[in-house]
Amino acid sequence: MCLSRSARILFCKSYDIRMVNMSSKETKTDVILIGAGIMSATLGTILKELVPQWTITVLEKLDHAGEESSNEWNNAGTGHAALCELNYTVEKSNGAIDISKAININEQFQLSMQFWSYLVNRKLIKNPQDFIMPLPHMSMVQGDKDIAFLKKRFEALTANPLFQGMEFSDDPEKLMEWIPLIMQDRPANEHIAATKIDTGTDVNFGALTRILFEHLKRKKVAIQYNHTVQNMKRTRDGLWELKVSNGNGTVERRTAKFVFIGGGGGSLHLLQKSGIPEGKHIGGFPVSGIFMSCKNPEVIAQHHAKVYGKAKVGAPPMSVPHLDTRFIDNKKSLLFGPFAGFSPKFLKNGSMFDLVTSVKPHNLVTMMAAGAKNMALTKYLIEQVMLSKEKRMEELREFIPNAKSEDWELVVAGQRVQVIKDTEAGGKGTLQFGTEVICAADGSIAALLGASPGASTAVHVMLDVISKCFPQQMKGWEAKIKEMIPSYGVSLMKNPELLRDIHASTSEALGLRERLAAGDRTASEMLI
Numbered sequence: 103m104c105l106s107r108s109a110r111i112l113f114c115k116s117y118d119i120r121m122v123n124m125s126s127k128e129t130k131t132d133v134i135l136i137g138a139g140i141m142s143a144t145l146g147t148i149l150k151e152l153v154p155q156w157t158i159t160v161l162e163k164l165d166h167a168g169e170e171s172s173n174e175w176n177n178a179g180t181g182h183a184a185l186c187e188l189n190y191t192v193e194k195s196n197g198a199i200d201i202s203k204a205i206n207i208n209e210q211f212q213l214s215m216q217f218w219s220y221l222v223n224r225k226l227i228k229n230p231q232d233f234i235m236p237l238p239h240m241s242m243v244q245g246d247k248d249i250a251f252l253k254k255r256f257e258a259l260t261a262n263p264l265f266q267g268m269e270f271s272d273d274p275e276k277l278m279e280w281i282p283l284i285m286q287d288r289p290a291n292e293h294i295a296a297t298k299i300d301t302g303t304d305v306n307f308g309a310l311t312r313i314l315f316e317h318l319k320r321k322k323v324a325i326q327y328n329h330t331v332q333n334m335k336r337t338r339d340g341l342w343e344l345k346v347s348n349g350n351g352t353v354e355r356r357t358a359k360f361v362f363i364g365g366g367g368g369s370l371h372l373l374q375k376s377g378i379p380e381g382k383h384i385g386g387f388p389v390s391g392i393f394m395s396c397k398n399p400e401v402i403a404q405h406h407a408k409v410y411g412k413a414k415v416g417a418p419p420m421s422v423p424h425l426d427t428r429f430i431d432n433k434k435s436l437l438f439g440p441f442a443g444f445s446p447k448f449l450k451n452g453s454m455f456d457l458v459t460s461v462k463p464h465n466l467v468t469m470m471a472a473g474a475k476n477m478a479l480t481k482y483l484i485e486q487v488m489l490s491k492e493k494r495m496e497e498l499r500e501f502i503p504n505a506k507s508e509d510w511e512l513v514v515a516g517q518r519v520q521v522i523k524d525t526e527a528g529g530k531g532t533l534q535f536g537t538e539v540i541c542a543a544d545g546s547i548a549a550l551l552g553a554s555p556g557a558s559t560a561v562h563v564m565l566d567v568i569s570k571c572f573p574q575q576m577k578g579w580e581a582k583i584k585e586m587i588p589s590y591g592v593s594l595m596k597n598p599e600l601l602r603d604i605h606a607s608t609s610e611a612l613g614l615r616e617r618l619a620a621g622d623r624t625a626s627e628m629l630i
Contacts, residue, residue, distance in 0.1 A: 131159045131324070134344060134358040135186060136331055136372060137365035138162035139172040140307050141550050143314035144560040145362055145567060147221070151586060152568075152579045159356065161346060162291030162331040163368075163451075164460035168311030170368040170449055172557060174430050176516030177440065182558035182581050183211040183304035185239035186297070186410040187264065188574055191255050199251075199258040207555055208264045209594055210562035213587050216604060218310075219611035220586045227317055230612040233310040235429045238407040240280065241502075242294065243335070249295040256297050263598040268299040278608070283404040284425070287504045301605070302408060302427050303614065305409055306502045307346050307557040334361070342376075342547060360571060367519040370460055373549040377540045378489030385469040385522035386460055387476070387485065387533060388448055389542045389553075391515035393439035394498060398509040400500075402427075402436040411502070425501045440515055444483040452514050465522075471531025472522040479533075518553040536562055545571035561587070573586050 104393045133149060135142035140158055146158055154246050158428055170176060184190045192200045192546040218234070221227045243252045246355035249272060259265035269279060272295035280298055289293070304409050318485075328349030337343050337357065344356040363369045363376075367388065373381040448456035485585040492514060498505045521534040537552040537559065548567045564581070569576055583590050594601040609615040 116123060119241070120172070128355040128357060129159070130341075130357045132156040132359050133158045134342070135160045135362045136361065136363045137170075137368070138164075138167035138311070138315060138327070139364055139366055140311045140557045140560050141309045141364035141564065142362065143167070143172075144320070145228050145364070145564040146318050147314050148217075148321055148564055148568065148586075150318065152575075155601040158318070159358070160318070160323060160325040161329040161331055161344075161356070162325070162327050163365075165327045166312075167315045167325070168308045168326075168582070170234035171516045171518070172307050172311045174308035174428070175191050175513060176308075177451060177518070181211070181234070181237075181303040182207060182555035183239070183302065184208045185302050186241045186408055186424075187422065188241055188252075188255070188410060188412050188566065191259070191538075193251055193254070197254070199255050201258050201262065204259065205262065205264060205595055207273045208557040208561065209554075211396075211590075212589060212594055212601075212604060212608075213516075213565070214558060214561040215608040215612070216272070216589060217589045219608045221317070222611045226351055227313050228435055231617065232432065233306045233313060234614070236300070236614045236617050237427055238280075238298050238300050238304050240298045240407050240409045242284070242409050242411055243283070243297040244292065244294050244500075246293060249293060252295050252297060257618050259303050262595060263601055264595055265299070265604050267301055268297055268424060270297050271295065281405070281407060281409060283401065284409065284501055285459055289447075296409070300405070302410065304427065305558065305625075306428075306430060309431075315463070323337045333373060334372070335377070338547075340546065340624075343359075343513065344563070347400075350515060359546070361547045362567065363547070367452060367456070369549045370448065370519060370550055371456070372470050373463060373540060373551070374460070376542075376547055377569065378540075378547060378551075380542060383524055384466050384551070385465045385472065385531075386457075386519040387472065387521060387522055388445060388457060390443040390445045390447075391518070392443060392494075393437045393441075393515050394494060394510045395513045396436040396438075396510055398506075402434055402451065403507055411501070423497065424596075429451070438501065438510070439498075439535065441489060441494055443487040445448065445517065446478070447517055448519050448540045450514075450517075466526055468522060469530070471524075471534055473531070475531055476533055491583045494594040516522050520553060521551045539563060539566055541567070541569070541570045545573065565590070 107405065108347040135146055135158065142160055149156060149158065164255040181233050184207040190204040190207060192198055207296065222230050225615060241252060242248055253270060256268060256270040260268050266577055277294060277296055280296060319325055330347045331344050332347055335343055339359045341359060342361045345354050346354050348354060363372045365372055368384045379531065408424060408426050409420055413422045426437045428437055446454050446457035496504060496509050521538045522531055524530050525532045534552060537556050539548060539550055548571050550563065589600060589604055592600065
């Protein structure tokens, strides 16, 4: 078919009009949550309790909830409460043990436990055993120097009400009772010590994320999968306008009064697209992970605890070796790791160009300074990538002396993106290990960056987001927040009686006490 010039112009104009109409579809909502992970699930659930009349839309680029960092096979699952993680307790130059970080993380985890209990008690979610199980948390070290550190750590922690019930032992017979798989076939002259506390948990954050989104769906929250946020801008009337691809080639416009960016490693790019000043001079450093998963049911049955060791010199904090009992799909599993690695992707389902495209003129100096400071870390990560399975088995045998290669397989975990920013203490390009909330000055948009302890402290982090972004409403919401979380605004460490009450109530609501007793009976039968 041959068209005249005027006909071709008319055809193109009509085509352009159709394209504009397709891309100019606009949907308004009060709140947009970007990313269907544990953070968005938690924030959406809290907001629906505080202001049920608000309309909320969730935009997720994948086709299911909890598929990236929140997924049970992508790192999340410990239930960080600082009961066993040695990197949360630092030995100072004078020999004293600083437990302040452990206290903060433990108190923050208690908030999560209370909120989950509230949801169960109100019958908003069911079957807590689908996402949380009681499990001892242990720290294990070898050699006189580290044993001396562990004992000082034990004494410092047990002087605090938050950590009462913790035990210490360097007696081989007691350790055989606690961790038979680790103690079997170990040389008699090997000096080992461990701490153990029975009030730890295993939390399946992938399952919890899916449970919370099912709850939000019942609350008429619009959860839209295969929707990718391409760009965002502030409108003249103060709203945020998002350009969203829906997976069918159609681009839509979504507007909201408040936007939360909870896209895991993808949050940094979206924060940069927002253009807010608070997002300047911030970069990200991706760290990948690999676990070893046990395939032998007989081996899995011999271990029942989370056992954390000490990180090797030069290793990042998220690479602390640990032998973890996990409950996935209500089935007991055993994982060891993580082995760190490097990939330029910011998400497991991300792009090889994620790191490069995150470098902007405003954070270039920050990123270059971080690169110069962390050459040793980069070298360590590359070495980890190059490890053979047998080399990884050698590290596993430091925990399980008789581990057989055929019983274990490699599992590629998720991507973590550590925040890089300029700080007074660390100067230009300081690598941050932890979770960071970046909010616009007017509270209209917030982004979550960083990693561990992450999911375990989601309730605390989301309450922080709410207090920063909705300061005018906080006074009116306080009573409801305290109904959901009785210890909100109170130090449990300074209120032992309230702490005991909360331990009792959360244990009952989440079914932990009953399952712990059943677990103790099963363990006793195994020993007999």
